[in-house]
Amino acid sequence: MPEMDAAKLKEIYATMVRIRFFEERAITEYRKGLPGFIHPSIGQEAIPAGVCAFLREDDYIITTHRGHGDIIAKGARLDRMMAELFAKETGYCRGKGGSMHIADVERNILGATGIVGDGIPIAAGVGLGCKMQNLDRVVVAFFGDGATNSGAFHEGVGLAAIWSLPVLFVCENNQFQQSTPMRDYTRLTDLADRAKAYGIPGITVDGNDAIAVAEVARESIEKCRKGEGPILVVGNTYRTVGHHMGDPGTSYRSKEEVEEWKKKDPIDRLRRQLLENKIATEAEIEEIHNATLRELDEAVKFAQESPEPKVEEALEDIYA
Ligand SMILES: Cc1ncc(C[n+]2csc(CCOP(=O)(O)OP(=O)(O)O)c2C)c(N)n1
Incomplete structure (x- = not known):
């Protein structure tokens, strides 16, 4: 097991559990009738947890339609995220954005976008801003494998490269562009x-492998901060649920394939590593789980009890 301090590894584990439990709870609440739908990232948690573990508070992230994990890993509050899913006034976008548009500018979480690939050139722009202002901040753009087919990817990465911008491009490669497997859209x-x-x-x-991701992230973020960016990191993973809540995810991949990937679950894997290497005890792990469940109970209560956005404010915060 590579050198990484025990506290950091436990923090990464706790982040992964926060992401997983948040999304599981969100799915349960949606089934009871929340508006809209979500794109869960179940199975992909090691990437945001490993990457964000080495970001500073003033570093930036930008993410996608499947962004809960990235946003949680950068430190967003679960109650305000939950309130946003419930379309309540106390949500991050005052209940008007929903799952696909959560932003927390105080934590430099610049937002999510439902337009595939669109965060990539925006990240290059933020990176340019950091460079021009001599800020030693790093920008992380998270995106899916399908986004690497978009013009926005090539424009954003191309510009960041030519201007040596402090941007870490992180591809969360779950191997499907919605229902299209990688082999059907690229020869790579x-x-x-x-x-x-x-x-x-x-x-x-x-x-x-959360530890492997964290090692790569630590080194890459450091390089970007020293002016050696940009860098592209591709984490190969798998979402073990459908593309979105309404997709059973069975028509474009086999049950056996999904089951194989469930056996490689990143949370189970880090848990085993923590226990085998005596970095955490069963009791500590259980407490991480229980604390997260308690926080989620409170987040749901907060969301349920929060007011709806006011009708007369419906046209506020809108660009036209
Ligand atoms: C520009 C654009 N084209 C198409 C869509 C429809 N769409 C939504 S998600 C998605 C798949 C994106 O795949 P990927 O980037 O791999 O992310 P993943 O969903 O696998 O996390 C598509 C095509 C969209 N939202 N935006």
Whole structure:
């Protein structure tokens, strides 16, 4: 097991549990009738937890339609996120954005976007702003594998490369662009090869191995901060649930494939590593789980008891 202090590893584990339990609870609440729907990232938690563990508070992230994990890992509050899913006034976007648009500017979580690939050039723009102001901040753009097919990816990465911007491009490669498997949209087998087109480093990592992700993230973030960015990191992972809540996820992949990936669950894996290496005890793990469940009970209560947005404010915070 590589050198990483015990507190950091436990923090990464706790973050993964927060993400998983938040989404499981959100799914339960949606089934009871919340408006809209969500794109869960169940199975992919090691990537945001490992990456954000080495970001500073003043570093930026930008994410996608499948962004709960990235947002939680950067430190967002579960109660305000839950309130946003409940479309309540106390939510991060005052109940008007929903799951796909959560932002927390105080924590430099610049938001999520439902437009595939769109966060990538925005991250380059924020990186340019940091560089021009001599801020030693790093910007992380999270996106899916499908987004690497978009023009926005090539424009954003291309510009960040030519201007040596402090941007870490993190591809959460769950191997499907919605229902289209990677082999049907690219001849590449390693998406990190896309970095070669722009002369920047491209690193592939097992995205279900939180420690491996964290090691790569630590080094890459440090390099970006020193002016050696941008860097592309591709974490290979799998979402073990459908593309969104209404998708059973069975028509484009086999049950056996899903079951195989469930056996590689990133949370189970880190838990085993923590126990085997005596970094955490069963009791500590249980307390992490219980504390998260208590926090979620409170988050749901907060969301349920919060007021609806006022009708007369419906047109506020809108650009036209
Ligand atoms: C520009 C654009 N095209 C198409 C869509 C419809 N769409 C929503 S999610 C998605 C798949 C995106 O795949 P990927 O980037 O791999 O992310 P994942 O959903 O796998 O996390 C598509 C095509 C969209 N939202 N935006």
